[in-house]
Amino acid sequence: MGRTIVITGAGSGFGALAARALADAGHTVYAAMRDTGGRNAHRVAEAESYAAEHEVDLRTVELDVLSQESADAAVATVLAGAGALDVVVHNAGHMVTGPAEAFTPAELAAVYDTNVLGTQRVNRAALPHLRAQEHGLVLWVGSSSTRGGTPPYLAPYFAAKAAMDALAVSYAGELARFGIETTIVVPGAFTSGTEHFATGGHPSERTVLPAYEERYAGLMEQVAERLAALEPAGTSASLVADAIVEVVDTPHGKRPFRVHVDPSNDGSEEVSGVADRIRAEFLARIGLADLLTPRPSPTSPAASPRPAVRPRIASRP
Numbered sequence: 001m002g003r004t005i006v007i008t009g010a011g012s013g014f015g016a017l018a019a020r021a022l023a024d025a026g027h028t029v030y031a032a033m034r035d036t037g038g039r040n041a042h043r044v045a046e047a048e049s050y051a052a053e054h055e056v057d058l059r060t061v062e063l064d065v066l067s068q069e070s071a072d073a074a075v076a077t078v079l080a081g082a083g084a085l086d087v088v089v090h091n092a093g094h095m096v097t098g099p100a101e102a103f104t105p106a107e108l109a110a111v112y113d114t115n116v117l118g119t120q121r122v123n124r125a126a127l128p129h130l131r132a133q134e135h136g137l138v139l140w141v142g143s144s145s146t147r148g149g150t151p152p153y154l155a156p157y158f159a160a161k162a163a164m165d166a167l168a169v170s171y172a173g174e175l176a177r178f179g180i181e182t183t184i185v186v187p188g189a190f191t192s193g194t195e196h197f198a199t200g201g202h203p204s205e206r207t208v209l210p211a212y213e214e215r216y217a218g219l220m221e222q223v224a225e226r227l228a229a230l231e232p233a234g235t236s237a238s239l240v241a242d243a244i245v246e247v248v249d250t251p252h253g254k255r256p257f258r259v260h261v262d263p264s265n266d267g268s269e270e271v272s273g274v275a276d277r278i279r280a281e282f283l284a285r286i287g288l289a290d291l292l293t294p295r296p297s298p299t300s301p302a303a304s305p306r307p308a309v310r311p312r313i314a315s316r317p
Helices: 013-024 041-054 068-082 105-133 155-178 209-216 219-230 238-249 268-285
Strands: 004-007 028-033 058-062 087-090 136-141 180-187 258-261
Touching: 004 013, 004 068, 013 028, 013 041, 013 058, 013 238, 028 041, 028 068, 041 058, 058 068, 068 105, 087 105, 105 136, 105 155, 105 180, 136 155, 136 238, 155 180, 180 238, 180 268, 238 258, 258 268
Parallel strands: 004 028, 004 087, 028 058, 087 136, 136 180, 180 258
Antiparallel strands: none
């Protein structure tokens, strides 16, 4: 028996790759996405086809992270269908590009709604169950932009990802005494294998754009080209999926707090290492070092990991 996992935003990109890799590793995986009966119906069919072809337990579930009712219903569906929930993967996200000034406050709030408040809705649906069973893993898919190099024209996305990272750090300490573990997987700037840029939004208000076009003409194209040039040959978004599988398959209580997957090396790992060390030292200074490691009740039968029955695939095509 493997673990039961729900992963948000699993219709494409990191989410879809991770859902398939986790299923290959022997877990029961619910690939959560919105509008499963409409624009994502073909992705549901693709997941079903993959599950049948590879003989793995990959399922889909309707989940719109913008709706608490949808999050509640999705978790209820997982519990009813699998009888368990062990791992929540916060992967859903939305990117927008353009000069920061051009975005209205409402447009910035919408990015925050998806990338930050969406995780809160899913947590409020799932955590009562994880707390009751006194074990589990909450895995957050962050961004190296939180502490690494940050090119211009991505401010709303970067700000939201930084807020999500801060939320994840706080949750880690608040869940530890319930035996719930936290890992933040930090991808770098993968320029292929995801749909971030293809499906990303733009500011609707256009009056300030000409001024920026005059001084920053072609900036986004330059950034994309230079980021791609930094990536080592053969870099694949599947590296993120592999990292997620490795974290999930690590025994409970032994998982790393933060894992960087950044082939371009934008400096995030170095800065995060300092920040995470200071956090650990500070918690120790104020007598809260126990919050750095999940501590389930000694009587909790669910605290022991359940081994997977299928071998993990080391890399994805």
